[in-house]
Amino acid sequence: MLSNRFWRGATYGLLLVIIIWQALAWLLKIPIIPPPLAVLTNLIEIFADKMGLHLLYSLGRIIAGISIAILIGVPTGLLMGYFERIDKVLSPLVYFTYPIPKIALLPIIMLLFGLGEGSKLIMIVLIVIFQIIITSRDAVKAIPQDIFRSLQSLGAGRLQMFTEIIIPASLADVLTATRLALGTAVSILFFTETFGTEYGMGYFIMDAWMRVNYLDMYGGIVILSLMGFVLFTVIDITEKRVSAWR
Amino acid sequence: MIEVKDLTVHYYREKEAIPALRQVNINIGTGDIYTFIGPSGCGKSTFLYVLSGILKDYEGSVRIDGRPVDPKSQRIGLILQNYGLLPWKNVYANTMLGLKIKNDQKFLDDHCHTLLKQLGIDHLLDRYPKELSGGQQQRVAIARAFMLKPDLLLMDEPFSALDAITREELQEVFLNLWKENNVTTVFITHSVDEALYLGSKIVVFSPSPGRILDVLDNPCFQMENLRSSEKYYDMSMRIRKILNKG
Numbered sequence: 499m500l501s502n503r504f505w506r507g508a509t510y511g512l513l514l515v516i517i518i519w520q521a522l523a524w525l526l527k528i529p530i531i532p533p534p535l536a537v538l539t540n541l542i543e544i545f546a547d548k549m550g551l552h553l554l555y556s557l558g559r560i561i562a563g564i565s566i567a568i569l570i571g572v573p574t575g576l577l578m579g580y581f582e583r584i585d586k587v588l589s590p591l592v593y594f595t596y597p598i599p600k601i602a603l604l605p606i607i608m609l610l611f612g613l614g615e616g617s618k619l620i621m622i623v624l625i626v627i628f629q630i631i632i633t634s635r636d637a638v639k640a641i642p643q644d645i646f647r648s649l650q651s652l653g654a655g656r657l658q659m660f661t662e663i664i665i666p667a668s669l670a671d672v673l674t675a676t677r678l679a680l681g682t683a684v685s686i687l688f689f690t691e692t693f694g695t696e697y698g699m700g701y702f703i704m705d706a707w708m709r710v711n712y713l714d715m716y717g718g719i720v721i722l723s724l725m726g727f728v729l730f731t732v733i734d735i736t737e738k739r740v741s742a743w744r
Numbered sequence: 745m746i747e748v749k750d751l752t753v754h755y756y757r758e759k760e761a762i763p764a765l766r767q768v769n770i771n772i773g774t775g776d777i778y779t780f781i782g783p784s785g786c787g788k789s790t791f792l793y794v795l796s797g798i799l800k801d802y803e804g805s806v807r808i809d810g811r812p813v814d815p816k817s818q819r820i821g822l823i824l825q826n827y828g829l830l831p832w833k834n835v836y837a838n839t840m841l842g843l844k845i846k847n848d849q850k851f852l853d854d855h856c857h858t859l860l861k862q863l864g865i866d867h868l869l870d871r872y873p874k875e876l877s878g879g880q881q882q883r884v885a886i887a888r889a890f891m892l893k894p895d896l897l898l899m900d901e902p903f904s905a906l907d908a909i910t911r912e913e914l915q916e917v918f919l920n921l922w923k924e925n926n927v928t929t930v931f932i933t934h935s936v937d938e939a940l941y942l943g944s945k946i947v948v949f950s951p952s953p954g955r956i957l958d959v960l961d962n963p964c965f966q967m968e969n970l971r972s973s974e975k976y977y978d979m980s981m982r983i984r985k986i987l988n989k990g
Contacts, residue, residue: 652842652845653846667832742872743873
């Protein structure tokens with residue numbers, strides 16, 4: 499688990515944000531910056547019956563998107579790292595498609611897959627999968643040859659090379675990539691939830707904004723950041739667990 | 745019995761074939777321990793990689809008990825200079841690795857427990873390699889190799905990264921284990937002292953490309969107070985002379 503120092507740091511950080519927010523609200527006295535306490539009271543009122551469902555939708559999309567990206571990206575990256583030949587074929591492909599701004603593909607994806615969940619997930623996967631592929635590949639390439647040798651001399655097969663060496667050695671790096679992907683995924687999520695859906699935090703925030711309901715809008719932003727915080731913390735805890743040997 | 749006939753190995757750099765070993769011929773009897781000494785870069789390690797089945801691209805023939813080298817069916821214990829432990833496995837899992845890959849047993853039996861005790865690492869089972877000293881890590885590697893009950897034990901300068909006191913301690917521990925288990929052993933070293941202390945026969949290699957210059961019977965092997973005897977001095981002068989002539 500994470501140390502007390504982590505939680506104390508998190509509390510100080512949160513206090514700092516609240517103080518600055520409160521100060522701005524007092525100084526500017528405009529409706530677009532409501533004081534934090536008003537937002538919090540409103541949030542408690544609306545969370546259960548107005549916002550909870552939106553949060554569940556967003557959380558589901560993020561988890562599904564990241565999971566698909568990991569399920570496809572990690573094996574691809576590990577194979578590229580271990581087998582020179584696969585790397586030679588796929589690397590140029592990855593480098594070629596990585597820099598394309600995927601948002602530019604949005605119209606095509608919307609045409610092909612419609613406005614529903616499919617195209618939202620595809621957008622998230624398309625954008626985060628490259629970091630995951632490249633990090634997993636490089637993690638395998640960074641394993642010293644000597645480590646493979648002692649297993650080769652024991653007569654280990656290909657499968658055992660993966661289960662005993664490649665997967666455990668790259669796990670920590672894969673989690674780091676997942677953490678990077680998560681930040682990106684949350685921002686893409688917001689974007690994709692502004693069209694073709696009536697559920698999700700992105701929709702909720704934009705809708706509140708259109709209705710000039712700033713209390714709801716800020717409540718949505720707070721919940722969105724809180725979701726990010728919780729997801730990041732979960733990854734941190736897992737990372738601590740699996741990389742105890744480092 | 746290990747029979748090496750006309751073993752020649754080349755390695756390739758930019759399509760140019762560079763000889764690493766040339767026409768190596770030697771027979772090593774079952775239960776013998778041979779030390780191989782030579783200047784650095786003379787191809788000693790290459791020789792070991794051929795015997796362990798890691799390097800398959802060679803000319804000539806190498807047979808272990810009449811059969812070609814095959815780490816899958818033969819039991820080969822390999823101990824490397826940098827220990828070859830898997831950093832993400834604790835001592836217990838590292839020592840079990842050989843047995844796990846050979847699919848022999850899931851738990852430590854009496855033989856294993858005795859070995860761990862003899863090596864003085866039975867209280868370190870839940871530690872990770874990074875939490876151990878170099879000497880302790882090498883003890884783990886030795887335990888892993890002996891637990892396999894190997895047909896052939898290959899050691900590539902296993903003690904050369906250790907400080908003098910630890911090295912002599914480990915040489916003694918190793919020699920005692922070897923006497924009990926009587927494994928055919930190829931021991932590579934660049935130290936004349938180590939070659940004399942641990943080898944029943946001493947094989948002297950030339951500088952690159954490695955050839956065998958001489959195979960000496962070692963009268964000092966298993967001698968009491970070896971390092972203060974006259975024979976030790978004579979032998980070490982003899983070896984040095986052969987090495988210097990190249």
